[in-house]
Amino acid sequence: EAGVTQFPSHSVIEKGQTVTLRCDPISGHDNLYWYRRVMGKEIKFLLHFVKESKQDESGMPNNRFLAERTGGTYSTLKVQPAELEDSGVYFCASSQDRIRGGAEAFFGQGTRLTVV
Amino acid sequence: AQKITQTQPGMFVQEKEAVTLDCTYDTSDPSYGLFWYKQPSSGEMIFLIYQGSYDQQNATEGRYSLNFQKARKSANLVISASQLGDSAMYFCAMRGLSGAGSYQLTFGKGTKLSVIP
Numbered sequence: 001e002a003g004v005t006q007f008p009s010h011s012v013i014e015k016g017q018t019v020t021l022r023c024d025p026i027s028g029h030d031n032l033y034w035y036r037r038v039m040g041k042e043i044k045f046l047l048h049f050v051k052e053s054k055q056d057e058s059g060m061p062n063n064r065f066l067a068e069r070t071g072g073t074y075s076t077l078k079v080q081p082a083e084l085e086d087s088g089v090y091f092c093a094s095s096q097d098r099i100r101g102g103a104e105a106f107f108g109q110g111t112r113l114t115v116v
Numbered sequence: 117a118q119k120i121t122q123t124q125p126g127m128f129v130q131e132k133e134a135v136t137l138d139c140t141y142d143t144s145d146p147s148y149g150l151f152w153y154k155q156p157s158s159g160e161m162i163f164l165i166y167q168g169s170y171d172q173q174n175a176t177e178g179r180y181s182l183n184f185q186k187a188r189k190s191a192n193l194v195i196s197a198s199q200l201g202d203s204a205m206y207f208c209a210m211r212g213l214s215g216a217g218s219y220q221l222t223f224g225k226g227t228k229l230s231v232i233p
Contacts, residue, residue, distance in 0.1 A: 033221075035223075042120075042223045042226075043207065043209075043221075044223075045222070048220060055218045056216035056218030058215065091161060093161075104151060105163070106163065107162075108161075109158065109159045110160065110161070
């Protein structure tokens with residue numbers, strides 16, 4: 001069974017440009033999460049989809065970030081326009097249940113975004 | 117609000133020895149879950165072990181065990197018989213309920229473990 005897949009693995013863009021990150025969750029997982037780790041800091045929650053709906057986007061830093069999940073399958077996270085402080089590693093995770101009980105969230109390998 | 121504290125930025129352990137990675141947490145929720153993840157140099161986050169707040173026994177998964185001390189709010193990870201492949205970043209995380217009704221993970225800053233041959 002394929003795990004959570006993220007594209008691209010690395011991205012280097014100039015300040016002001018647009019970047020789109022993609023996440024393909026494990027098939028059948030309704031819950032999809034985006035997290036971000038800025039250099040030297042904790043991994044922070046960005047948002048949570050249940051199928052195609054945004055359950056919680058309280059962690060989104062500002063309106064330059066737009067997340068979508070078309071048809072409840074893969075998700076994209078667009079940053080437009082990118083700023084230097086957006087550099088970091090963006091993780092996607094999926095789970096069948098809402099991380100309750102022992103239902104762990106399965107993470108992708110992350111996308112390392114560098115804004116120069 | 118939930119908070120996870122990992123006080124050891126880096127740890128060294130001799131191969132085949134046991135090592136304990138510290139994690140303390142703070143939450144006002146009576147029901148919560150604690151997780152440990154491993155992040156090798158390749159970047160992916162690998163789930164290791166889970167402990168529920170109402171679990172009576174400490175969780176174990178192979179060479180991993182979680183030393184759960186509820187009164188002290190600690191959830192230390194113990195790795196027995198360390199292997200070179202255990203060298204990685206280790207993150208402690210807690211599952212909590214956000215104001216929007218979503219379960220989300222709160223992470224610590226991580227501990228970098230280096231296993232010495």
